Amino acid sequence: MxxxxxxxxxxxxxxxxxxxxxxxxxxxxxxxxxxxxxxxxxxxxxxxxxxxxxxxxxxxxxxxxxxxxxxxxxxxxxxxxxxxxxxxxxxxxxxxxxxxxxxxxxxxxxxxxxxxxxxxxxxxxxxxxxxxxxxxxxxxxxxxxxxxxxxxxxxxxxxxxxxxxxxxxxxxxxxxxxxxxGAPMDVLWFKLTRRAADPAEMMGYVDVGRMLVMLNRGDHWQCAFIIPKGGFEQTRAAGLPAFRQNVAALAPFTADRLDEIDTWDNVKLLTVxxxxxxxxxxxxxxxxxxxxxxxxxxxxxxxxxxxxxxxxxxxxxxxxxxxxxxxxxxxxxxxxxxxxxxxxxxxxxxxxxxxxxxxxxxxxxxxxxxxxxxxxxxxxxxxxxxxxxxxVGVRPEHVRTPDAFPLPPLDAGI
Incomplete structure (x- = not known):
């Protein structure tokens, strides 16, 4: 060893x-x-x-x-x-x-x-x-x-x-x-193409029985579809067309690209x-x-x-x-x-x-x-x-440790 x-x-x-x-x-x-x-x-x-x-x-x-x-x-x-x-x-x-x-x-x-x-x-x-x-x-x-x-x-x-x-x-x-x-939900992650005309500020879309969060990642959206805890198999059983329809109902501007979710392999489960x-x-x-x-x-x-x-x-x-x-x-x-x-x-x-x-x-x-x-x-x-x-959160921390090996700084901040 x-x-x-x-x-x-x-x-x-x-x-x-x-x-x-x-x-x-x-x-x-x-x-x-x-x-x-x-x-x-x-x-x-x-x-x-x-x-x-x-x-x-x-x-x-x-x-x-x-x-x-x-x-x-x-x-x-x-x-x-x-x-x-x-x-x-x-x-x-x-x-x-x-x-x-x-x-x-x-x-x-x-x-x-x-x-x-x-x-x-x-x-x-x-x-x-x-x-x-x-x-x-x-x-x-x-x-x-x-x-x-x-x-x-x-x-x-x-x-x-x-x-x-x-x-x-x-x-x-x-x-x-x-x-x-405990947590009442799980999250299904997937990606969708982002276009210049898409909304810029709204990140969350909420309606009866459905929630969607969309994070701007430049050329694509990183999407989180919220489901009830343990509900992934039920969502899968309803089929991809129903899943895509639920996404489109929350964020209609995505309807023209939802065929990018063409297999469940494109959807990843996060157990919350x-x-x-x-x-x-x-x-x-x-x-x-x-x-x-x-x-x-x-x-x-x-x-x-x-x-x-x-x-x-x-x-x-x-x-x-x-x-x-x-x-x-x-x-x-x-x-x-x-x-x-x-x-x-x-x-x-x-x-x-x-x-x-x-x-x-x-x-x-x-x-x-x-x-x-x-x-x-x-x-x-x-x-x-x-x-x-x-x-910032509750009780933010600040660096208090010394630099034991002072190196030329990469930059001086902004």
Missing amino acids: NQTTVTCCIAGGGPAGMMAGFLLARAGIDVLVIEKHADFLRDFRGDTIHPSTLELMFELGLLSEFLKLPHQEVREIGAVVGGVDLHMADFTRVPTHCKFLAFMPQWDFLDFLARQGRRYPTFRLLMQAEVEGLTIEGGRVVGVTAVTPEGPLDVRASLVIGADGRRSDVRRLAGLAVEDV AIDRMPTWHKPGLLCIGDAAHAMSPVGGVGINLAIQDAVAAANLLAEPLRLETLTEADLARVQGRRAWPARTTQKMQQVVQNQVISRVLAGGGPLKPPFVMTLFNRFAVLRHLAARLIG
Whole structure:
């Protein structure tokens, strides 16, 4: 078995894992990020980059370089509910340098973080490697075992971070409990060609028994059709023509291109779950991001929460890792910092799910926008508040770790 020793081993090369690895390596901590896939190229991953994440790029001196990557900028979010246009969130006044949501392929985002990490001698990224076991000595996690193309690998580490998503193997191997909060819906993802004459601002289309979200991805729409929890087989049984008809009923301008959905292979099921861990850690081990708290797709805030977890972990753990004084109390401080924002955000998502989504999917008589939603059209302050909650979130984090290897900055921000 091949062996290696690092200060921190991170399982999972998603947003939480890559950001934590980059920031810790930047602070001089010897880091190995283990990612089970050969690359980051997977469709229908979360592609929303929030203003708070863009602010982190500004703080790191990387914003101008980052914004050179292909992306679309959205400054207002709206929805058509029961035929009524509603303007829901206005990002032009969020307290950040970038006053917009950016939609960027997640593989571009992760590749960017990997490139920044490789600028530092203490950063390593191992692809096609999958954690299969935890090494425990004296009741403490002291490393992992992994399967790689070169054979089994034994990694010894002062800290193991589980950032391997909502079906976390690290969490399972550690025997850490998770509480299922529940979600009333699943999501069917698919793509449609986008044309210049298509509506630019409205992202959501809601009517009796049906909901559709459309994200502008430049040359195409990334579409999310909301169905009742566990309803995919029933949707399939009704057939593709019925599915296309439901999409056209919500967004009539798409009718001339729905034949692009010519097989169910073009439709991907996202099983929605909201859950959270009562305890994120044990000696030598910490879970962050979706591994610690899976979020609903409502608001597209899952990536934002995962990245905020990573920043908090780097801020609080870099120094004890450097001094070799890390204790479980240090890990508890990360959970203490981030559990409340995650739980609060989940509660807000539950309100939307229970008060809006569940009622719409249940069907019934003609749909009218709830009175509260109509207030957003009348009062700009409500649109600004919604944008702040979505784009900045609860208790945003800022980079507090030092740069142990000062490099010529890629840019000075904007």
